[in-house]
Amino acid sequence: MTENQSGYSFAVSENQRMIRSMVSDFAERHIRPEVMDWDERQHFPVELFKQFGELGLMGVLVPEEYGGSGFGYQEYVDVIVEVAKVCGSVGLSLAAHNSLCTGHILAFGNEEQKRRWLPRLATGEWIGAWGLTEANTGSDALRMTTTAVLDGDEYVINGAKNWITHGKSGDVAVVMVRTGEKGSSAGISAIVVERNTPGFMAGKKENKLGMRASETTEMIFDNCRVPKANLLGTEGEGFKQAMKVLDGGRISIAALSLGIAKGAYEAAVAYAKERHQFGQPIASFQGISFKLADMATEIEAAELLIRQAADLKNRRMPVTKESAMAKYYASEVAVRASTEAVQIFGGYGYTKDFPVEKFYRDSKLCTIGEGTSEIQKIVIAREVLKD
Structure with a gap:
C-alpha cells in the first residue's frame, strides 16, 4: 500500500x-x-x-x-x-x-x-436477490442463455439462474439477461424483477456443504413479462454494471472471510488456553502456539488488504485490483484458519458440539462465490500487467 x-x-x-x-x-x-x-x-x-x-x-x-x-x-x-x-x-x-x-x-x-x-x-x-450465474456459465457469464426480448413496453424473460442467494425468499431480484449477441459484453442488460411477477418462480434449493442457513436456489423465468421501466441504465450495459457491482461484492466476501477466520481463531485461542494435556495448557506447546501465530498474522494481513480496498471504494477510486486481492487472500486465509482451528481442537473440532467444524465448512464457499480464487488471480494479473 x-x-x-x-x-x-x-x-x-x-x-x-x-x-x-x-x-x-x-x-x-x-x-x-x-x-x-x-x-x-x-x-x-x-x-x-x-x-x-x-x-x-x-x-x-x-x-x-x-x-x-x-x-x-x-x-x-x-x-x-x-x-x-x-x-x-x-x-x-x-x-x-x-x-x-x-x-x-x-x-x-x-x-x-x-x-x-x-x-x-x-x-x-x-x-433482495441478484442473478448472474447460470448452470453452464459460471465464470463465463457472457455466454448466458437467459434472454429478455422487448415486446412493446415490456421485456419477456425466459431462462434460469443458478446459485442465487435468496432465489426463493427474495422479494425482488436484479437479473442479468441477454438482450444482444451471445458472447458480447454489450449483449447483457440488467432488469429488476419483483417476486409477484407472473412467470417468475423459484426452482431447486441447493443442499450445500456449508452456509446452509443462507438460502441458495434457482430462479426460473417462463415468459415473465417485466415493464421496460425496470431496466437499470440502458440496454447493453448490464455486464459492465455487474463487473462494477462485483468490485464492491468482493469486499463483502473478503469481509465475510475475515469474520469467519476471526471466529475460528478466537475459538482456537480460547480452547488452547483451556485444554490441558501433560499437565499444562496446549497453548504452551510450540506446535499449537505457532499455528496461532500464523493464523493471527494472516488475519491481520487480510484485514489490511480489506481496509485498503474499502478506503478506495469510499473515495470512489479504482478498486478492481485491490478488491480482488482482498477477496482472494482473505478467503484463502479463512480456509487455512478454520482448518487449523479444527486441528487445534483435535477430535472435538470434528464434532458439531464445538463451533469450528461449522467455520471449516462455511469457509470454503468464500473461495468460490463471487468469483473463484482462480478468477481473482486472473483479475489481479490483468491489472498488474496493464501498460
Missing part, C-alpha cells in the same frame, strides 16, 4: 466502535443460540433479517434519503465481520442483500427506481 493509493487511517471511528458493539451484541443474543439449529435444518431466518432492517443493517451503504444508514465501506466491513464471526451463513445473506441487489440499484438505478425499491430493501421490508 503506497501513500498515494490509500489514505486509510488506522484509527477506529466512533461510528465503527458503535456499530461493532451493537452488531456483536445482537449476534450473541439473537444468532449464536440458533446457529446449529438453522444449519441442521437449512433454515433461512427471514424474521432475523427484518430485525436487521430495524437496526439499519439492510441498507448500510444506502443514503438516509432512501431509508438507509448512510455509512461507508469501513462501517459495512465491520457489520459483515461481526456477524460472520458468529455465523457465516447469516453474514453471507446480509452481504448479498447489501452489496449485490441493493448495491446494484443504488449504483445504477435512476431516481424513480431508487425511490421505488431502495426504501423497502434498506428497511428490511423486502429481501
